[in-house]
Amino acid sequence: MTLRAQPESPESTLCGLGLRRPLLDELLAQPAGRIGFLELAPDNWIGVGGKRFEALQQLRADHPIYCHGLSLSLGGPEPFDHDYLRGLRGFLDELQTPLYSEHLSYCSDEGQLYDLMPIPFTDEAVRHVAARISEVQDALGRRLAVENISYYAAPFQAMAEIDFINAVLAEADCDLLLDVNNIHVNSINHGYDALGFLQALPAGRVRGIHVAGHFVEAVDLRIDSHGAAVIDPVWNLLAAAYDHCGLQPTLLERDFNFPPIAELLDELDTIARLQHEHLQRVATRRTVTAHARCA
Numbered sequence: 447m448t449l450r451a452q453p454e455s456p457e458s459t460l461c462g463l464g465l466r467r468p469l470l471d472e473l474l475a476q477p478a479g480r481i482g483f484l485e486l487a488p489d490n491w492i493g494v495g496g497k498r499f500e501a502l503q504q505l506r507a508d509h510p511i512y513c514h515g516l517s518l519s520l521g522g523p524e525p526f527d528h529d530y531l532r533g534l535r536g537f538l539d540e541l542q543t544p545l546y547s548e549h550l551s552y553c554s555d556e557g558q559l560y561d562l563m564p565i566p567f568t569d570e571a572v573r574h575v576a577a578r579i580s581e582v583q584d585a586l587g588r589r590l591a592v593e594n595i596s597y598y599a600a601p602f603q604a605m606a607e608i609d610f611i612n613a614v615l616a617e618a619d620c621d622l623l624l625d626v627n628n629i630h631v632n633s634i635n636h637g638y639d640a641l642g643f644l645q646a647l648p649a650g651r652v653r654g655i656h657v658a659g660h661f662v663e664a665v666d667l668r669i670d671s672h673g674a675a676v677i678d679p680v681w682n683l684l685a686a687a688y689d690h691c692g693l694q695p696t697l698l699e700r701d702f703n704f705p706p707i708a709e710l711l712d713e714l715d716t717i718a719r720l721q722h723e724h725l726q727r728v729a730t731r732r733t734v735t736a737h738a739r740c741a
């Protein structure tokens with residue numbers, strides 16, 4: 447494997463947690479700096495007032511707020527609601543969010559489907575979703591990072607998933623939010639090599655990483671639940687992701703079945719350890735290369 451040697455920015459070493467309502471009190475109780483950033487779904491926070499708004503104001507004083515959308519339906523057939531996009535742009539500007547991401551999926555078709563559905567892997571769909579990503583980037587005045595999703599029932603596939611993702615990224619000229627748990631889950635459910643898939647993604651477009659736990663339904667079926675601790679194969683894939691694309695702000699996704707906050711903080715410490723080990727590997731390679739030049 448090639449280790450990506452690049453100058454690491456302070457932001458690239460951030461380890462974050464999802465801003466979820468059941469965690470609000472415990473997040474507010476953490477000392478500044480314990481959690482590197484928080485990520486929220488704008489869909490759940492735009493227009494919110496009262497105590498939740500006050501809590502968000504308190505938290506944003508100590509944490510960069512990353513935003514991860516749920517309902518844009520990038521691959522969907524219906525025109526975007528530009529009133530919503532204007533409101534979203536104002537929300538992202540107000541929070542000065544370092545990264546806005548959405549799922550490479552669709553979730554509406556003559557109404558909300560309440561799920562993130564996989565887009566058919568076809569040339570026509572590449573052109574369709576890339577044009578819509580460009581429309582969103584223009585409307586929001588910022589680059590969009592799209593996330594590789596987990597999926598179960600595979601739609602029509604004229605090309606491989608990896609080719610579909612890479613074609614969309616190139617045609618839309620957008621960024622990638624790399625979810626290593628989704629790669630692991632899909633690799634088991636759809637029978638492919640997770641590491642090979644990861645290494646075929648364009649390292650230069652990655653702007654953030656998600657890591658999460660999942661539910662083991664059967665030996666050949668994993669459910670992307672975000673409701674359990676991260677398992678070793680996913681940690682190993684995160685380490686490989688750092689070697690592939692350098693350090694990136696990394697979010698631990700936990701959406702239900704919340705353990706004591708100390709367990710989530712332990713998982714953030716694991717992320718920090720993997721980042722440190724990556725930097726050690728890069729430093730060792732540089733030393734070996736320098737010695738080889740002098741020999």
Ligand SMILES: [Fe+2]
Pocket residue numbers: 593625656699
């Ligand atoms: Fe994710």
